[in-house]
Every structure is written in C-alpha cells, then in structure tokens.
Amino acid sequence: MASRRLSSLLSRSISSTLSLSQGQGSGGLWRGSNRFSAAAALEEPVTPPVQVKYTQLLINGQFVDSASGKKFPTYDPRTGEVIAHVAEGDAEDINRAVAAARKAFDEGPWPRMSAYERSRIMLRFADLVEEHSDELAALETWDNGKPFDQAAKGELPLFVRLFHYYAGWADKIHGLTVPADGPHHVQTLHEPIGVAGQIIPWNFPLIMFAWKVGPALACGNTVVLKTAEQTPLTALYVAKLFHEAGLPPGVLNVVSGFGPTAGAALAGHMDVDKIAFTGSTETGKIILGLAAKSNLKPVTLELGGKSPFIVCKDANVDQAVELAHHALFFNQGQCCCAGSRTFVHESVYDEFLEKSKARALKRTVGDPFRKGTEQGPQIDEEQFNKILKYIKSGQESSAKLECGGGRFGSKGYYIQPTVFSNVQDDMLIAQDEIFGPVQSILKYKELDEAIRRANASKYGLAAGVFTKDLDTANTLSRALRVGTVWVNCFDVFDAAIPFGGYKMSGMGREKGVYSLSNYLQVKAVVTPLRNAAWL
Numbered sequence: 001m002a003s004r005r006l007s008s009l010l011s012r013s014i015s016s017t018l019s020l021s022q023g024q025g026s027g028g029l030w031r032g033s034n035r036f037s038a039a040a041a042l043e044e045p046v047t048p049p050v051q052v053k054y055t056q057l058l059i060n061g062q063f064v065d066s067a068s069g070k071k072f073p074t075y076d077p078r079t080g081e082v083i084a085h086v087a088e089g090d091a092e093d094i095n096r097a098v099a100a101a102r103k104a105f106d107e108g109p110w111p112r113m114s115a116y117e118r119s120r121i122m123l124r125f126a127d128l129v130e131e132h133s134d135e136l137a138a139l140e141t142w143d144n145g146k147p148f149d150q151a152a153k154g155e156l157p158l159f160v161r162l163f164h165y166y167a168g169w170a171d172k173i174h175g176l177t178v179p180a181d182g183p184h185h186v187q188t189l190h191e192p193i194g195v196a197g198q199i200i201p202w203n204f205p206l207i208m209f210a211w212k213v214g215p216a217l218a219c220g221n222t223v224v225l226k227t228a229e230q231t232p233l234t235a236l237y238v239a240k241l242f243h244e245a246g247l248p249p250g251v252l253n254v255v256s257g258f259g260p261t262a263g264a265a266l267a268g269h270m271d272v273d274k275i276a277f278t279g280s281t282e283t284g285k286i287i288l289g290l291a292a293k294s295n296l297k298p299v300t301l302e303l304g305g306k307s308p309f310i311v312c313k314d315a316n317v318d319q320a321v322e323l324a325h326h327a328l329f330f331n332q333g334q335c336c337c338a339g340s341r342t343f344v345h346e347s348v349y350d351e352f353l354e355k356s357k358a359r360a361l362k363r364t365v366g367d368p369f370r371k372g373t374e375q376g377p378q379i380d381e382e383q384f385n386k387i388l389k390y391i392k393s394g395q396e397s398s399a400k401l402e403c404g405g406g407r408f409g410s411k412g413y414y415i416q417p418t419v420f421s422n423v424q425d426d427m428l429i430a431q432d433e434i435f436g437p438v439q440s441i442l443k444y445k446e447l448d449e450a451i452r453r454a455n456a457s458k459y460g461l462a463a464g465v466f467t468k469d470l471d472t473a474n475t476l477s478r479a480l481r482v483g484t485v486w487v488n489c490f491d492v493f494d495a496a497i498p499f500g501g502y503k504m505s506g507m508g509r510e511k512g513v514y515s516l517s518n519y520l521q522v523k524a525v526v527t528p529l530r531n532a533a534w535l
C-alpha cells in the first residue's frame with residue numbers, strides 16, 4: 001500500500017519536474033517491474049512506434065530543402081543504422097532563416113501583438129505537444145537513445161510545463177517607474193532584443209528547445225534555432241506544431257546542420273541580436289569569439305561540468321548510494337550537471353563503495369524502448385570512443401575499477417555501468433567531463449577538505465550534498481562555488497528554478513525569472529515634469 005502511494009506520488013512529481021529526491025526507494029525512477037534479458041533486448045531492437053515525418057529545414061513557416069540540396073544522416077544509437085536523412089543547413093540557410101526572423105521581428109505581428117495573445121499561442125502549442133507526446137517521446141528515444149519512459153513520463157511533461165510557465169510570464173513583463181533626482185519622470189521599458197540565435201546540444205533535445213525558445217518567444221523575440229546534428233528530429237516536429245497553434249511565419253525558424261558551418265554562421269551573424277548556446281566549454285569559447293568578432297551580440301552559455309556529490313559522515317548510506325547513482329548515471333551519464341565526482345566521508349566509504357558497486361551491477365542496460373530499461377546507448381560513436389578512452393585512462397592510473405569498464409553487447413553504443421574507487425583529484429577521470437556512465441568515488445576526511453577539493457575545478461555548474469545536519473547543509477551550500485546546490489536531492493529541474501554555471505560552466509542563467517533578462521533590453525525613457533513641486 002505504502003509503496004503504491006509512493007509510486008503514484010512519484011509519477012505525479014516527475015510529470016511536472018524531473019527530480020530525484022532522497023528516499024524514493026531503491027528501484028530508481030524509471031524502473032518498471034518487468035525485468036528482461038538485456039542480451040536479448042540488444043539482439044532484437046524494438047521497432048520504434050513512430051514514423052519520421054519532417055526532415056527539411058523550417059524557415060519562414062515552410063518546410064524547405066537546404067540551399068545546397070545536401071542532406072546528412074541521423075543515426076539510431078542502438079544500432080548505428082540510419083534513421084533518416086535530414087536537410088543539411090549551412091551559412092546560406094542561416095542567412096535565409098535570419099532574414100525571415102528579422103522581417104518577422106521588424107515588420108511582423110509577434111512583437112506587436114498583445115502579450116496575452118502571444119501567451120495564448122504558447123498555451124495552444126503546449127496542448128498540441130501534450131496530445132502528440134507519445135509520438136514525440138518515441139522520436140526522442142529513437143534519435144537519442146534515452147529510455148522511453150524517461151522521455152514520456154519525465155521529459156515531455158516537463159516540456160509542456162516549461163511552455164505553460166513561459167506563457168504565464170508573457171503578460172507579466174513590465175518595467176519600473178524610477179524616482180530620479182530633479183524634475184523628470186523616468187520609466188523603464190523592457191523590450192525584446194530582436195532576433196535570437198540559439199544553438200542546442202543532443203543530450204536533451206526537447207528540453208533544450210523549451211529552455212531556449214520559451215523565454216525568447218514569451219518576451220516577443222523571433223528565433224533561429226540550430227539543433228545538434230546528432231538529434232535533429234524532434235525540434236522539427238514541435239516547431240511544426242507551434243505553427244499549427246498559430247505562430248506567425250518567421251517567428252521560429254529551425255535549421256538542422258553542423259556546428260562549424262551552420263552554428264558558426266549563426267553565432268557570427270551581423271543581423272542576430274543575441275546568441276544562446278548549450279554544449280561543451282570548448283565550443284562555448286568559439287561562440288563567444290564569434291559574437292565578439294561580429295556585432296558584439298550578448299551571449300549566454302550553458303557549458304560543461306564536473307559536479308561534486310558530497311556524502312557526509314551522517315548519511316543514510318543506502319539512500320546516499322541510490323541518489324549518487326542516479327546523479328551520475330541518469331541519461332546514460334550525458335548530463336552537464338552529472339554528479340561525476342562522488343566524495344564520500346572515510347567513515348562510510350567502504351560500505352558506500354560496496355553498495356554503489358552492487359547498484360551499478362544491477363543497473364538494467366538495454367533497448368531504451370523496452371519497459372524497465374534504465375540505461376540505453378550513448379549518443380554516437382564519437383562519444384562512445386571518448387568514454388572508453390577515459391575508462392582506459394582510469395584503468396592505467398592507480399584508481400581501482402570496481403565494475404564495468406567496457407562495451408555492453410556487440411551492437412550500437414552501449415557501455416557497461418562503470419565504477420572507479422580510489423580516485424585521486426589529479427586523475428583525468430576526476431578532472432574532465434566524461435559525459436558517460438562512469439562513476440568516480442573519492443574519499444575525504446574533513447568537511448573543509450571536501451569543500452576545497454570540490455571547488456578545485458575549472459567548472460562550477462552544480463553540486464549534490466547528502467547530510468542530515470542542517471548546519472553542514474548550510475555551510476556546504478554557501479561554500480561551494482556552483483550555480484545549483486541540491487541538498488538531499490539531485491536533478492530537480494522545475495521550470496521556475498534558475499540553472500547556470502559559475503566559472504567555466506557558463507555565463508547567465510536559464511529557467512525561472514532570471515532567464516527573461518537574457519531576452520530583454522531595458523530602455524530608460526526620461527520626460528521633463530513641468531510642475532514637480534508636489535513631488
């Protein structure tokens with residue numbers, strides 16, 4: 001009875017937020033009761049319950065071929081086989097898309113219509129996504145490899161929630177009346193910036209669409225979105241639904257294509273007024289350079305991370321193990337905020353290690369379309385090889401490989417859940433973003449030492465803290481140089497919670513009220529007052 005209550009509570013909670021909290025049982029969020037043979041699952045890939053409908057670029061409200069006529073394949077990470085060929089946009093297509101977005105901003109109705117009308121279109125769009133959510137979840141799983149239940153029960157509801165959230169902001173954006181010295185009436189107008197260029201990655205294609213497009217459109221901007229070359233399919237589908245909901249042509253343009261061609265053309269475009277990027281720190285630096293060399297457009301960046309997850313001496317070890325496991329392995333380890341440095345107090349280290357290893361060995365790896373699968377394949381061959389290289393570097397160091405360490409199956413890009421113990425701060429696996437299912441466990445003695453070591457990273461995206469002691473939680477929350485601290489929970493991605501990084505994890509914040517300022521200009525309007533005496 002109690003467990004039924006917990007699971008219904010849980011499914012309600014993940015329908016509006018993706019969240020992992022203390023005490024959610026040892027089964028994991030998306031673990032069904034039907035266990036299956038992983039090998040059989042890999043031998044016979046499930047036929048995805050969806051067809052690919054849209055593969056062209058979406059420019060000015062129309063699906064069109066790329067100017068060059070070129071196409072590129074998008075692959076099924078379960079098998080490495082081609083799913084579909086997609087129009088390959090490059091600089092010329094970016095020019096066409098920017099021209100459409102420019103016209104829609106300068107002459108079109110979007111920035112001029114009432115905020116309430118904009119909000120209603122966004123709400124209609126959210127309803128359409130909800131209606132098509134099974135199909136969209138299947139397409140996301142096919143293109144990305146993430147477990148279907150995660151996409152269907154976690155990410156699609158969150159996508160809808162994000163658009164409800166931003167639709168709610170559209171008619172609540174207003175300036176201030178400023179009490180300046182002297183006989184002047186001073187007001188600020190919060191105006192849209194103009195054409196927003198947005199470049200997104202492959203790990204959460206739909207969620208990244210919502211984080212970027214939601215605030216930009218709520219504020220009255222127009223958008224050119226460049227999707228990741230690994231996952232172009234779902235953005236085209238939802239952009240089509242947006243037009244069905246009444247979005248005027250040119251307001252949202254979606255260009256599929258590669259980074260150095262389409263992405264660079266967008267970031268360096270003279271007629272793009274703002275650029276937002278999520279991806280690697282290396283590419284973030286290129287984007288910043290392109291913005292500086294062109295028209296000095298403002299830039300927001302969500303970049304890499306190497307987030308500490310600190311298990312304190314008072315921790316309930318079973319719960320800490322489960323949370324730390326999900327903090328790292330969720331989404332095949334392909335999360336910018338993954339808890340990829342698990343710091344464990346020496347007094348609970350041995351027990352934690354033994355149980356973490358047992359948990360990783362129990363992790364259900366297999367076809368992401370099968371019920372009960374916790375871990376699907378990595379996104380592509382490049383990431384697969386990169387992760388295996390990091391595992392090799394861990395094996396060649398004095399870290400101890402507790403479990404995993406290799407390919408899972410013989411087809412596609414599956415990797416065994418891998419755990420290293422005895423990891424030292426100067427090892428590559430403790431410093432670089434691996435972006436895969438590789439947990440690194442480090443031992444510490446004193447809290448001050450844990451803080452110093454956790455902060456000794458070029459990244460500062462997020463941290464997890466696991467303790468029963470309020471003073472310890474408060475000390476750690478304030479001492480850690482990161483954009484998010486999750487205390488006794490992890491990966492809580494509510495629409496209203498700001499997200500972003502300190503240090504080389506990025507610039508600016510997405511989600512929440514803070515994200516609006518990324519897409520607004522502030523204009524001061526000063527008017528003389530003839531009879532100010534009464535002031």
Ligand SMILES: NC(=O)c1ccc[n+]([C@@H]2O[C@H](COP(=O)([O-])OP(=O)(O)OC[C@H]3O[C@@H](n4cnc5c(N)ncnc54)[C@H](O)[C@@H]3O)[C@@H](O)[C@H]2O)c1
Nearest residue numbers: 200201227228258259260263264279280283303336433435
């Ligand atoms: N922070 C995140 O959410 C995130 C997401 C994906 C990857 N990563 C990290 O990045 C590593 C490499 O993955 P990746 O190669 O897909 O990331 P990436 O940074 O190269 O790609 C992200 C996006 O940027 C575009 N891009 C690439 N080069 C560009 C350029 N020169 N100009 C403009 N746009 C460009 C890509 O086409 C894609 O849309 C991963 O292993 C991981 O460590 C982080």
